[in-house]
Amino acid sequence: MSGLPVVATSCLAMAIMAFGTVYNSSHLLYKLTSVTTTSLLIFAGTLTFGLLSVVNLAYNLASFNGARNRLLSWYLLATATSLTVITFLLLTNGWLGLRTWKM
Numbered sequence: 001m002s003g004l005p006v007v008a009t010s011c012l013a014m015a016i017m018a019f020g021t022v023y024n025s026s027h028l029l030y031k032l033t034s035v036t037t038t039s040l041l042i043f044a045g046t047l048t049f050g051l052l053s054v055v056n057l058a059y060n061l062a063s064f065n066g067a068r069n070r071l072l073s074w075y076l077l078a079t080a081t082s083l084t085v086i087t088f089l090l091l092t093n094g095w096l097g098l099r100t101w102k103m
Helices: 004-024 026-032 037-062 070-092
Strands: none
Touching: 004 026, 004 037, 004 070, 026 037, 037 070
């Protein structure tokens, strides 16, 4: 389960790259007004990032006392906490599960 932060961050990176591609090319803005692969990638990437970061935090909290290496446990907990803080920042600003076709 220590690979969850990598998968979560990759999902967020894919969503940001898809949004950045459309943002940099104004002739592609029509892709955000309806349900397309680009808009679905933005929606699924941000939503998957949020879900995986919360699952990662719950898993790390549950397995924190049973770990053999305390330094690794603290590192994984700090990573999970920081990803969850980013998730809540995205959630409060309306960027988590962004449905561009509803704008």
